[in-house]
Amino acid sequence: MFNMFDLFDKENQDQCRNILNSLQKDINELLQKVDDKFNEIVVSLSQGNNIKLADINYLNNSEIQEELAKQIALLQRLFEYIAKIQKKKRKNLAECVILQSKVNSAKVALSFLLIGKTRKIIFAKNIRYSIEYYLNRRSSWGFINNFFQQAVREWSAPTKVLLGLAMALPIYTIAVPGSLFVAGLLTIATHVDFKTPLPSSNVPQIQNRVEKPQPTETQLFFQRYTMVLVSALAGTFGSIISILLRLKQYRESAYKGLAAPILVGFAKPLIGTAFGILVFTIISSNIISTIQVPKASQEADKTDIEYYFFFSIAFVVGFSERLADDIIQRAESTFLPETANKLKEAGEEFQSSAKDIHAAGEEFQSSAKDIQLAAEDLKQTAANESSQTNK
Known part of the structure; x- marks a missing residue:
């Protein structure tokens, strides 16, 4: 009986492994399908072939491009999750089957987008949401992530x-x-002020003076x-x-x-x-x-x-925010004149200091001239005394 159970488990593991390998191939084929779709339009335009203008306008639509990018990112998440499961020694066949269903759903959504018959992409979006919720539940804090995503997407304002x-x-x-x-x-x-306690003899006198407790x-x-x-x-x-x-x-x-x-x-x-x-x-x-x-x-x-x-x-x-704005504006009008007066006083003090510095500079220049004249007089006097000595 034990050997039969091992054989059954081995068959499940092999089946799950085959499913995962097949899913990886399907995802790669889907990505290649998107690439071929864009390359087809580029090649047709470069060769001058006839191509429907509706196809170009469809793929140039920003909403379509955004949804295609999200679908491709979802396929990448699925590919990474499949690779993570493949590393496990024991694989759950039920999970492999569910993954197969999710990849098939993604294939339907992506094919619907690439057909280009309508710009109403709510069908593809809902499929993507379902797969995202499934992958989120497999990660840590996935319940909270799903809760907020569903609230933003589905709840009323x-x-x-x-x-x-x-x-x-x-x-x-x-x-x-x-x-x-x-x-x-x-x-x-x-701000606690630790004071020395008063002598007990003064307490009755102080209590009589106090009219009401502080x-x-x-x-x-x-x-x-x-x-x-x-x-x-x-x-x-x-x-x-x-x-x-x-x-x-x-x-x-x-x-x-x-x-x-x-x-x-x-x-x-x-x-x-x-x-x-x-x-x-x-x-x-x-x-x-x-x-x-x-x-x-x-x-x-x-x-x-x-x-x-x-x-x-x-x-x-x-x-009401209006009253708050009014009070804040009044407070600003109270601060601004005081600030302006202080700046004006500071400017006047600066001008007065500049005048004092200028006057001190002029006095210094006058003193320098006096010193220069005194030096010239001293030099002349020394020259006169030297000439008289030579005579």
């Missing part, structure tokens, strides 16, 4: 946008708040951190709501087969987060004097009003 939002969800719910928290902790760690550094940090986090999340939510309300704008014809809706859904909430934090810092630093936090009638309501104010303004900024 609104669904792609929602996929982008889902992909960015861990970033703007975990990574952004976590990074802000770590940055704040590092800020506290670098917030600690940790309390101030968590208050600032919460404010920044509220602004960031409000900007994110504003962008998400804006995308969901504008899903109808992503028409199927404009985004079919493109990954742009996925990128929009992924990146726009992050942009809203950045805008929310930017607007919070601009308003808190009083760069724009026209936008101020509303004043509270009572001190206890001040923090609540700040939360509501920054959440509202950050949400609107994330929802």
Whole structure:
């Protein structure tokens, strides 16, 4: 019985080996068929033979050429995968049969393209997609690759946008708040002031003088951190709501087969987060004097009003890019005059320094002339004294 099993396995291995060798020959023949098709047109044109203008226009079509190039690249992938299987000691007959079916399908798709009867190549494309999905499943991370390829090719544009939002969800719910928290902790760690404790005898006197408790550094940090986090999340939510309300704008014809809706859904909430934090810092630093936090009638309501104010303004900024552009332009108009004044002052100081240098140069030239005259007088005096001595 064991010998019969070995004999059966040997027959399967031989059959699989023959199938793989035959597939390699078929792929080479297909590639040669494409080459012959182009050579036929080139030779006919060079010899002046009659050739259908439709054939030339068909092969000159960019969409046809692109699909032919992808089909040829797919045949090369199949050839490499077949060579990889041939190196295995034990080959799976079922996999060899499936490969035979895939190569035959590729042969049908390529023959359909080379006939040149129609420019609607969806038939050849769908066959290529099926073979690509099969080869991707045989590689590492093939499931993820197939998932994104199918999403880009087959899903509707609104669904792609929602996929982008889902992909960015861990970033703007975990990574952004976590990074802000770590940055704040590092800020506290670098600003902690270790002071010598006061004597216990002075503590009652100091406590009597204090009217209300002052917030600690940790309390101030968590208050600032919460404010920044509220602004960031409000900007994110504003962008998400804006995308969901504008899903109808992503028409199927404009985004079919493109990954742009996925990128929009992924990146726009992050942009809203950045805008929310930017607007919070601009308003808190009083760069724009026209936008101020509303004043509270009572001190206890001040923090609540700040939360509501920054959440509202950050949400609107994330929802509408126009408001963000307006705030940024106002900030630029605030910076630019100050920069121009500083450059003007620096230019005036440079001109004043140049005048001083010029005046110093003139004084140096005058001093040099005086020294030269004094040297000539000294020389003349020495000559006169020498002549009197000779007499």
